[in-house]
Each structure stands twice: as C-alpha cells, then as structure tokens.
Amino acid sequence: MQKTIRVLTLAIINLVIALAASAQEFGSWDVPVPNPERWWAPVPGFEPVEPGEHPRILFREKDLPWLRSKMDKPEGQMLLSRLRELLNGSDGRSMPLFFNPADSAYTNGHYEQLVIDSAGVYTFGHVAGYGLLFQLTGDTLYADLGRQCFDLALKGQRDRDDRYSWVDPGGALRAGPVLGWMAVGYDLCYDGWDKATRIRLGKAIEHYSTDIITKWGGVRVNLESLTSGTMPPTSNHYSMQVGGAALALLVIHKEPWANQERIDSLLQVSQRSMVHNATQGFGDGGYFAEGDGTGSMATYITYLTALQGWKNALGKDFAGAQPPNVRMMALKWLYLTYIENGKPAIWPVRGGYPHNAWSRKGLSGSGYFGLAFGVLPARYAAALQWFYERFLEDTDQDVGIQYEPSAYPHIVAATFVNWPDTLDGINPEEVLPHCYQDRRYGFYAWRNRWEDNNDIIITALTQSAHGFMGAKADTAFQIRAFGQNFSWGEIPGAVALWGRSQNGRRNLLSFKNGESVAIGFSEGHVPEALLVATGKHEGEQVEIKGQTITVQYLSQGPTPKIKARGNRIKIGTYRLRVRDGILEWLN
Incomplete structure (x- = not known):
C-alpha cells in the first residue's frame, strides 16, 4: 500500500513539473x-549606461x-x-x-x-x-x-x-x-x-x-x-x-x-x-x-x-x-x-x-x-x-x-x-496612514502608533490566498495589544466596502453579508482603540433601533460609558451612527 502511495505521489509531482514546464513554454502566465x-x-536626469560602463x-x-x-x-x-x-x-x-x-x-x-x-x-x-x-x-x-x-x-x-x-x-x-x-x-x-x-x-x-x-x-x-x-x-x-x-x-x-x-x-x-x-x-x-x-x-x-x-x-x-x-x-x-x-x-x-x-x-x-x-x-x-x-x-x-x-x-x-x-x-505615521488594504487578497492591517511593545496591531485576511502554497482566510480579527496576542470578533467573508479617514485613524469594513466593523484609534485619549461591530461578539452590547451593536475597548485605562440616542453612539471622543444597518463614523 505504501509503495502504491509513493508511486502515485511521484506521478503527481511529475505531472506538476510537466505542467509548469508546459505553461512556461507556452507562456500561459506571461x-x-x-x-x-x-x-x-x-x-529624473537619468544618464544611460555606456558600453563597458560598470x-x-x-x-x-x-x-x-x-x-x-x-x-x-x-x-x-x-x-x-x-x-x-x-x-x-x-x-x-x-x-x-x-x-x-x-x-x-x-x-x-x-x-x-x-x-x-x-x-x-x-x-x-x-x-x-x-x-x-x-x-x-x-x-x-x-x-x-x-x-x-x-x-x-x-x-x-x-x-x-x-x-x-x-x-x-x-x-x-x-x-x-x-x-x-x-x-x-x-x-x-x-x-x-x-x-x-x-x-x-x-x-x-x-x-x-x-x-x-x-x-x-x-x-x-x-x-x-x-x-x-x-x-x-x-x-x-x-x-x-x-x-x-x-x-x-x-x-x-x-x-x-x-x-x-x-x-x-x-x-x-x-x-x-x-x-x-x-x-x-x-x-x-x-x-x-x-x-x-x-x-x-x-x-x-x-x-x-x-x-x-x-x-x-x-x-x-x-x-x-x-x-x-x-x-x-x-x-x-x-x-x-x-x-x-x-x-x-x-x-x-x-x-x-x-x-x-x-x-x-x-x-x-x-x-x-x-x-x-x-x-x-x-x-x-x-x-x-x-x-x-x-x-x-x-x-x-x-x-x-x-x-x-x-x-x-x-x-x-x-x-x-x-x-x-x-x-x-x-x-x-507622518508618511503612512494608520491602516491599509490589499485589494487582491483581501488583507487589512491597522496600527495605532509606532512607539513600543504596547502598540496596537490588528490584521485580517478576509479571503484565502492561493499559490502553490497558500494562506487560509481568518475567521476573526487578529490583534496584538499591550504585548498580548489574541483574536476577536468574526470575519464573515468577503468585504463589500472599505473606507478610512485620511490619516487612517477611523476605518470601516462592511461585509457582503451585511455586517460591519468600525475600528478607531484615539490621539492620546482613552480608550486607545475601539472596535465596534454589528451583532453579538465579545464586549459590551447596546441596542440601536432593535439592532445589537458590540463595543470592544482596547485600553490600559478606564473606559467611558456607551451613550446611545436614536441611531447614534457616543463613546468618549468617538462618534458613530447606524444607517441602513451599517456602521458609520461621524468624526
């Protein structure tokens, strides 16, 4: 049985090599x-190299x-x-x-x-x-x-x-x-x-x-x-x-x-x-x-x-x-x-x-x-x-x-x-926004600052990436905050909408299933970072016109109370609203 498996494995490998060589010959990816x-x-001002110039x-x-x-x-x-x-x-x-x-x-x-x-x-x-x-x-x-x-x-x-x-x-x-x-x-x-x-x-x-x-x-x-x-x-x-x-x-x-x-x-x-x-x-x-x-x-x-x-x-x-x-x-x-x-x-x-x-x-x-x-x-x-x-x-x-x-x-x-x-x-932070996306692979990254081991880093691979090897899509946001690594929330699939403020301190992900997540970083205030999501996740919940909203603080200090009025949410210096079931930043 083991010999048969080995023969089959070798045959598959040979087929992969042959296909790669064939693809190269006919330029299928060129x-x-x-x-x-x-x-x-x-x-600017380029001067072409001369023959023999090194x-x-x-x-x-x-x-x-x-x-x-x-x-x-x-x-x-x-x-x-x-x-x-x-x-x-x-x-x-x-x-x-x-x-x-x-x-x-x-x-x-x-x-x-x-x-x-x-x-x-x-x-x-x-x-x-x-x-x-x-x-x-x-x-x-x-x-x-x-x-x-x-x-x-x-x-x-x-x-x-x-x-x-x-x-x-x-x-x-x-x-x-x-x-x-x-x-x-x-x-x-x-x-x-x-x-x-x-x-x-x-x-x-x-x-x-x-x-x-x-x-x-x-x-x-x-x-x-x-x-x-x-x-x-x-x-x-x-x-x-x-x-x-x-x-x-x-x-x-x-x-x-x-x-x-x-x-x-x-x-x-x-x-x-x-x-x-x-x-x-x-x-x-x-x-x-x-x-x-x-x-x-x-x-x-x-x-x-x-x-x-x-x-x-x-x-x-x-x-x-x-x-x-x-x-x-x-x-x-x-x-x-x-x-x-x-x-x-x-x-x-x-x-x-x-x-x-x-x-x-x-x-x-x-x-x-x-x-x-x-x-x-x-x-x-x-x-x-x-x-x-x-x-x-x-x-x-x-x-x-x-x-x-x-x-x-x-x-x-x-x-x-x-x-x-x-x-x-x-x-x-003077030349880069605090977050970015890779549209081809659905990868997202956020960072609140570049200072020390207490920096907050959040990443999400929202869809699987594939080559001959690959990377599986995340099922949750991956977070490093204050020297600790953990996961939070849920990534329900592909992203329908991505938006951020000019400096990237306010960011929104809206998924194709209708759920949304807002991520915000403060400038010297508490909490240092805030994650707000539609639906029930780990954190504090509040009802906004019959819809459950979860608030997760990333903070080393006391956290403010959540204040909700109508379709609006105030959390310390953060302001959001819910419109048509989707979170939006107001500041």
Whole structure:
C-alpha cells in the first residue's frame, strides 16, 4: 500500500513539473501587461549606461565619492568590518577559510540541506562582497579574489547552503539568486579584471545553462527560462528566478561581445516579469499569494535588487511609480512588526514557510532594511530608517551585529551601499496612514502608533490566498495589544466596502453579508482603540433601533460609558451612527 502511495505521489509531482514546464513554454502566465508605463516612473536626469560602463546595478561610478565617504562613518565601519569577517573570517584580504563539501543539493537527504554556518565560509555572495571592497579601495587584490570565487562556482563549488550552486542547484529558484548575485559581483569587479577575464566570465553569464537533477528527473534552465520564470508569479519560486535573470541581463546589457538583439528581447520579457510579480504574485498592499514567509522570499532574495538595477541601469523606477504594489512589499512590515526580547516578529505568521519571517540569518528572511533602502523613495526610506533606529538599533548594537546580521556577504555589501546617511528618520505615521488594504487578497492591517511593545496591531485576511502554497482566510480579527496576542470578533467573508479617514485613524469594513466593523484609534485619549461591530461578539452590547451593536475597548485605562440616542453612539471622543444597518463614523 505504501509503495502504491509513493508511486502515485511521484506521478503527481511529475505531472506538476510537466505542467509548469508546459505553461512556461507556452507562456500561459506571461499575459500582456496593461499600460506597462504606469508601473514605473522615469528617473529624473537619468544618464544611460555606456558600453563597458560598470558598476551599474547597486550604484553608478558617480556615486563612488559619496560611498567612499561612508567608509569613515560609524555605520560604514561596522558594515565593512562585518563584510570582511564574512569573507575570510578576519580582514577580507584572502580567500574563504571554509568550503561546503557537498557535491549535490540536499546532501542530508529528505530535502534536508547541508549548511556550513561559519564566518569565512564560501558563498555565492563572495564575488559581490570582494567586488564592493575593490570599488571602495581601488585595490585589485579584491577583484582577483572575486575572480577566483567566480571560477570556483563555475567548477561546481557549492554555497554554504548546498542548495545554492552555479552547477546543478536545488531547483530553478536557487539558480536565479546564484546567477543574479554573481552577476552583481561581476559588475563590481569588472574594472579590476583584464579584458579576457571580463569576456570569459561575462559569456558565462550570457550563456548560463545548467541541468537540475532531482529524484523525479532532470530539467534544464537557462537565461531564457529564468527570465520568464518556470513557475507562475503566485509561487515564491518565480520572483527568485526572474529577479536573478534581470540582474544578469542588466549587467551584460551593451557589452560589445554580447548578442544585444537577444538581450533587448529578453529585457522586454524581464520588464513584464517585474510587473507580473508585483501584480499577480503580490497585491497593491504588498500581500503575497502564499503568505508571509514565502512573501519574504519573493520580495528580498533577488527581486528588490533587480528593481534597483532597473532603476540605475535603465532609468525605470518601479517603487516610485504611482501604484503602491512594490513599495508596500517593503512597507507592510512596518504595520505588522513588533519587537519582543530584542527580536522582530509578526503575529500571526500566515501561509508557507513561517520560519522565514524576520529570521534575519540567511537569505529568506534578510534584507528587510538594507535591500529595501535601495528602491524606496526617500520619504518612505526615512520611515523605514526611523523604525530601525527606534526598535532595533540598540539591540543589534548590543549583540555586535548592527544593521544587517545575515551570513551572506552580498546582503551586507548591498546594505552598506543602500543605508541612508543623509536622511533624518521620520515617524511612519507622518508618511503612512494608520491602516491599509490589499485589494487582491483581501488583507487589512491597522496600527495605532509606532512607539513600543504596547502598540496596537490588528490584521485580517478576509479571503484565502492561493499559490502553490497558500494562506487560509481568518475567521476573526487578529490583534496584538499591550504585548498580548489574541483574536476577536468574526470575519464573515468577503468585504463589500472599505473606507478610512485620511490619516487612517477611523476605518470601516462592511461585509457582503451585511455586517460591519468600525475600528478607531484615539490621539492620546482613552480608550486607545475601539472596535465596534454589528451583532453579538465579545464586549459590551447596546441596542440601536432593535439592532445589537458590540463595543470592544482596547485600553490600559478606564473606559467611558456607551451613550446611545436614536441611531447614534457616543463613546468618549468617538462618534458613530447606524444607517441602513451599517456602521458609520461621524468624526
């Protein structure tokens, strides 16, 4: 019986792989992008890159004086010290000390990878790490170390995590980050290499192709398949592939030895892929089809840095465009995150791979600040910076790993480049409303302030989200208030109407079954938050013209009495009414 089940399971998996490959071949999810120009804004004063001009992904040559000035600042010194330690365990002036002995992915079996967790272990991010040091110092020693690391990858040396490798990685989703970030390393080391090395390693990027062998057969991936993605945008695999391919294409764009006609054609596909990830994988509130942990992967591993490359190399700013999709991928965490015992967390973590959310150690839960700063417009970057300084800076300093604790050199290098040193942090409430929605996935989030562990955070996923994994719809509002997590009320299904005041302190949800919920935040008054719902729930009830209304206080102080007159309700400084059975705010 068990053998029969195993055979059936393998057959189903093979069918899924075949269908995914077929879909990619015939472009079933590569649908036209409506009004593609609206998804990016032109960069003011943009100067096109010249053939052979590098770097162009994380920054341009004109930015070097500013970057070198950061080397003498406390933030820069801390990040560069961390980078050097990750490269070789000490000063970054030699090759890595350790190498993963694995010769295939999932060495430990049963989809258990072998990870070597030591500073100075070889990673696919080493080329970029050495490349940044070359750019900052001009010392070709670092460029040569980058070359040696690139050549090791071509020979099959695996990453600290055996799933990541240039040769036979553990799936196309692992191939994308390796290709993309090694291309960033190529971009940074370029001027420190001779012409022959530039051409040889550049052509390795241009003609990237590898067999990926699994228990269920083999598949071959190349620059074309990664650019369009071998899985749909609702899979976290997609962004890791298309983001990595975009980085590769942007690096070899206009190189004299490259097939520019092919690159131009693939860049058109890549631009569609950038939009598809933001609009089909994610919604306008930055929520992802498969949930939070997978959404972290789909945002940070390659995608945001690919958009940084599109901005610097081609002058197209996706995060600065009017649709909020890309911005909210990074900004949604400002609504959801609290800090407990010095560690960031969200509750509940919905969907697949919950361990990724705020893990901050490897790839899948890192870069929430350093990679996001590379694409966010200044005022949003200032809010993100304020959040870090308010909640995490002291704790990170205490443990000696400030700004970016990831074990990957390329993430630390990008953080050095991207971390703002000319911005003053801005309290998020000055640039963001206190609540937002994601219309595609029916996700809603509220936050009363950004101050401490007594902040009130409310979230609701009103409909199930689906990718290859998914997140089930909530049956109640999920609340964190005054350091405690709990659920309240009822979510009866899809939302018919969403409304909020300009600053988001007053909000209304009306559901398709006729029930409604009003959420309000005070400005320094008690109660700090108020939830009012039609129907009977936990809290105080009052009858308004024969209709039961429930009031739930979120407060650390005394609560006011409910006063009802006609169809109106007064609760301290809050004013509401019931009209046609639906709650409405009056202030």
